[in-house]
Amino acid sequence: MFAATGRLTRLALATTALATLATAASASELSGTITVWSWTAPADGLEAAVAGFNELHPGVTVKVEDVGNPAIWDKITTGMAAGGAGLADVLNIGIDYIGNYIETFPTGLVNLSEVGADDLAAQFPSGMWASGSSADGAVYGIPYEVNTSGFFYRKDLFDQAGIDINSIVTWDDLIAAGPKLKEATGADLIAMDKAATVADSAGLWQLLTNLQGAFYFNAAGEITMNGPAGLRSLELIKKANDAGIVADIPGGWDNFMMQIKGQTNVAVIPAASWAAGVFENEAPDMAGKWRLRLPPSVEAGGLTAAISGGTYLSVAGTSPNKEAAWEFVKYALGTLEGQQATYEGGGMFPGFKPMLESDGFVKKSDYFDAEVNKFFIDELGQNTPVVNYTTDYARALKAYTDAQTQVLLSGADPKTVLDEAAALVAGQTGRTIAAN
Amino acid sequence: MRINRSPQTRVASLAVSAVVAIGGALMLAPFYWLIVASTHRTRDIFSNPPNLVPGDQLWTNLVNLFVGEGFGHAVLNSTLVATIYALLGGLVCTAAGYAFAKFRFAGQGVLFGIVLVILALPSQVTLVPLFQIMVQLNWLNTYQALILPNLALPFGIFLMRQTMQSVPDELIQAARVDGAGEFRIFAQIVLPTMRPALAALGIFLFLAQWNDFVYPLIVLRTSDAYTVPVALASLQGLSDTDYGQLLAGTMVSVLPVLGLFLFLQRHFVAGILAGAVKQ
Amino acid sequence: MTSSKLQPATRRRWRGSAPRLTPYLFLLPVLVLFAGFKVYPYIYAAWLSLTKIIKGQTTFVGLGNYGRLATDPIFYKALTNTLIILVTQVPLMLGLALLLAVAFNSTLLRFRAFWRTAYFVPIVMGLVAYGILFSTLLNSHHGLVNFLLESVGLPRVPWLADPVWAKVSIIIALTWHYTGNSAVIYLAQLQSIPGELYEAAEIDGATAWQRFWHITLPGLRPAITLTVVLSTIGTLQLFDEPYVLTNGGPNNATLTIGMYLYQNGFKYFDFGYASAIGYVLTGIIGVIALVQFHFLRERQA
Structure with missing residues (x-):
């Protein structure tokens, strides 16, 4: 009974939304105030786009509120759970949250396909685009920040150990080089938060699994974390750990800082593309020591690219100014002019292809002695498979990190713990575990 | 004032002082770290070994914070809201505590049970419906949304119920026999004997409002209405948090509460000394 | 409470005891505040504990959540x-x-x-x-x-x-x-x-x-x-x-x-x-x- 009335309401709401948006699209003059919720740098980026937007739509007042991250998630989630009450018009939402918002709160976000968002699809990386859409392809978020996996390594340490970084093609090669590197330099190959003291301690496993074209779930939403790719990833991690080349560094910004400053001696940091700017700003003394390359593949000839998080802009389903909100999103992310202002204001790596191809986007960095953005554009060009976060990413992440902790700290068998983790997620969510 | 101390007392005094001082140093050491951290830029805060020497960025951090982020608004908002909350809440909780401690009435057990249940259910569970009430009342972004819902703080009611038990019944009875009205007894006889507890309650209420984070985060809409914890949270991002600024803000946010504590703490010790003087 | 019950109690009042209503008056602000800001959230949360979101719809599941918890x-x-x-x-x-x-x-x-x-x-x-x-x-x-x-x-x-x-x-x-x-x-x-x-x-x-x-x-x-x-x-x-x-x-x-x-x-x-x-x-x-x-x-x- 509940389900039936709910579906009717949902249908009615969707129809009304459609009608309002359709009439608005034909109206030439937009007015009113829209509020945007974001945090720090992305908020600065959107703020920078307001002036240009107002030239096109002088009647619209745009207010960008810097809510902070992670604070913004509690704020959006509460509004969603209260039926969309009190949400801002435009919401900046992480890739790890958007799938769950779309599925759990079907009227929470506006279906942007109904106002022509599909026209933008070809202009954005397909994998990232798909993660902002529902299972049936309706678009709920336009990619704002698109992170790929950067592979940062200490050239000085590799040189000192006499290891040619170009000879390292696969993760097996890398792990094999670890002991030699440690013997020569005293540095660990890589750091991991073995006890998983922060939520995102699964970064390396997700990267390795992505490089094999897999994730916690497949496109059908079945659990694949304990499939061959996931198992291979955890076995690689275990191999490195057993070789004594993985430093146990708790997560958190302080420890990341110490790694990039070279105070915690590690030779490799796989981090998302946003980290490039952090290296330059926070560890200027290390200029020339860090280098950037594409990550090694898991199997020779395999992918050397992965999406490593990102964010979207969405329009709240309860927004009284949906048209203006959508126009702002479209301007800030889907026009070259708007995207340029946004990028200059906040520095978020964009997904909009005309922007990536625009003059001056690829610049040489003296720090890394490389054209940094070129690496990430190359990665986006590799057509990475769609990463299906589903409604249950947070649960799967939790189950996985617990499994990883058992492997790293007590030497548990990767297959056993992954199977247990998959079974736990299946039990919690009612999802089936994919047949291998 | 004590002048004549026996040698034994001196030894005892030294021993007690030493133990308390060691513990106190452990309590304060983190605060020292916080002060040092707020004098650095992010990259110098996190280093190995830990950076324990003050830097020269305090002024920059404070300027960024107060001029760049308008942190002054937040300090003002928090001070105002927490002060009003502590005064009104103090009255409400004290009156309720008095009723529970010094009267026997029908429904007393049930009502106190309700206070405990409200204390027991985690606030995360009631956040969404409380937010709905604020939306319905059109109270988002207002002071009353911060002050009223938790004014009857179960903790405060409980605290006053317990401390009121030490007020002698004979005192109240005697006043009644003298024909004093119930509210006069409360205001002129009971309250003056409760100064230490009232001071403690005032601090706790102020602190509860001052430190509250998730609920204000949800109901406040614009940065000029933010309270201190909400403003501090807005300084956090994924990859670009200015920790120098954030920790300077944390340090600043500690100061008003410490000021209030210093101001009120004399009342914790007033009792015995006052009693001694009276004799 | 009936008035017949109230009657003897009132008569029993001796000099120096408080009127029956007094404690309720002291509790009045708390009662009003609880009624305004606590009753609905607590009932709402209790009801919510009997539901589950299934395919985006809040659905009544009885004691299902409690069973799962057990x-x-x-x-x-x-x-x-x-x-x-x-x-x-x-x-x-x-x-x-x-x-x-x-x-x-x-x-x-x-x-x-x-x-x-x-x-x-x-x-x-x-x-x-x-x-x-x-x-x-x-x-x-x-x-x-x-x-x-x-x-x-x-x-x-x-x-x-x-x-x-x-x-x-x-x-x-x-x-x-x-x-x-x-x-x-x-x-x-x-x-x-x-x-x-x-x-x-x-x-x-x-x-x-x-x-x-x-x-x-x-x-x-x-x-x-x-x-x-x-x-x-x-x-x-x-x-x-x-x-x-x-x-x-x-x-x-x-x-x-x-x-x-x-x-x-x-x-x-x-x-x-x-x-x-x-x-x-x-x-x-x-x-x-x-x-x-x-x-x-x-x-x-």
Whole structure:
């Protein structure tokens, strides 16, 4: 009974939304105030786009509120759970949250396909685009920040150990080089938060699994974390750990800082593309020591690219100014002019292809002695498979990190713990575990 | 004032002082770290070994914070809201505590049970419906949304119920026999004997409002209405948090509460000394 | 209540007793505020605990969430962790707070005003600073605490990586954070113990220990009841410390009920299940509080 009335309401709401948006699209003059919720740098980026937007739509007042991250998630989630009450018009939402918002709160976000968002699809990386859409392809978020996996390594340490970084093609090669590197330099190959003291301690496993074209779930939403790719990833991690080349560094910004400053001696940091700017700003003394390359593949000839998080802009389903909100999103992310202002204001790596191809986007960095953005554009060009976060990413992440902790700290068998983790997620969510 | 101390007392005094001082140093050491951290830029805060020497960025951090982020608004908002909350809440909780401690009435057990249940259910569970009430009342972004819902703080009611038990019944009875009205007894006889507890309650209420984070985060809409914890949270991002600024803000946010504590703490010790003087 | 029942009671009123309505008048603001801001949220949460979001629709599932909870191994793990922290940390902290309050109140302690404030500082420290701070202190590689341990020849301690030590870390952080809180409550209550009692005891030749045992402790009983019950509730709802220090790890060794509730509500968006956890927690707290009240009252008699 509940389900039936709910579906009717949902249908009615969707129809009304459609009608309002359709009439608005034909109206030439937009007015009113829209509020945007974001945090720090992305908020600065959107703020920078307001002036240009107002030239096109002088009647619209745009207010960008810097809510902070992670604070913004509690704020959006509460509004969603209260039926969309009190949400801002435009919401900046992480890739790890958007799938769950779309599925759990079907009227929470506006279906942007109904106002022509599909026209933008070809202009954005397909994998990232798909993660902002529902299972049936309706678009709920336009990619704002698109992170790929950067592979940062200490050239000085590799040189000192006499290891040619170009000879390292696969993760097996890398792990094999670890002991030699440690013997020569005293540095660990890589750091991991073995006890998983922060939520995102699964970064390396997700990267390795992505490089094999897999994730916690497949496109059908079945659990694949304990499939061959996931198992291979955890076995690689275990191999490195057993070789004594993985430093146990708790997560958190302080420890990341110490790694990039070279105070915690590690030779490799796989981090998302946003980290490039952090290296330059926070560890200027290390200029020339860090280098950037594409990550090694898991199997020779395999992918050397992965999406490593990102964010979207969405329009709240309860927004009284949906048209203006959508126009702002479209301007800030889907026009070259708007995207340029946004990028200059906040520095978020964009997904909009005309922007990536625009003059001056690829610049040489003296720090890394490389054209940094070129690496990430190359990665986006590799057509990475769609990463299906589903409604249950947070649960799967939790189950996985617990499994990883058992492997790293007590030497548990990767297959056993992954199977247990998959079974736990299946039990919690009612999802089936994919047949291998 | 004590002048004549026996040698034994001196030894005892030294021993007690030493133990308390060691513990106190452990309590304060983190605060020292916080002060040092707020004098650095992010990259110098996190280093190995830990950076324990003050830097020269305090002024920059404070300027960024107060001029760049308008942190002054937040300090003002928090001070105002927490002060009003502590005064009104103090009255409400004290009156309720008095009723529970010094009267026997029908429904007393049930009502106190309700206070405990409200204390027991985690606030995360009631956040969404409380937010709905604020939306319905059109109270988002207002002071009353911060002050009223938790004014009857179960903790405060409980605290006053317990401390009121030490007020002698004979005192109240005697006043009644003298024909004093119930509210006069409360205001002129009971309250003056409760100064230490009232001071403690005032601090706790102020602190509860001052430190509250998730609920204000949800109901406040614009940065000029933010309270201190909400403003501090807005300084956090994924990859670009200015920790120098954030920790300077944390340090600043500690100061008003410490000021209030210093101001009120004399009342914790007033009792015995006052009693001694009276004799 | 019927008027016939009221009648004799009114007649029985003797000079010096309060009108029947008085306590209700004192409670009136609380009743109004509870009615306005608590009744709906509590009923809403109770109803929510009987629902589940299925394909975007809030659907009534009866006691389904409670049934699931009864067989949820992670919930039991969280419950066990929480109870372990409860039975170790609360006595430790309250014992320390009691001694501190006595010291704060004693003329034996020099610079009392300063130390009282020192112990109070941690309560005010914001959560973010708190998190960074303890991560800096307890980091097993370059944390200050291990640095000190090594410098006196002791082995490094895996503060956050070992299931037992991670709990110890939480207990240390909690004790650091809240001892001053309880000490302030004790200190306030100490003021209500008449000084004459101590003077009389001293004249009778009572030792310091006897005075503490026979005057201070009984005088503090209402405050002890308060802090025991409040600390118990606070620990059963424990969230901040595991959230900023360990994220509930390693492998759920420091997962608390409060964290599990938050994860279900605000990470998994399963508010129905989170509400059910909240109400079960309330039930547990209710039972424990009743036992504590009973126990403490009995000793009082």
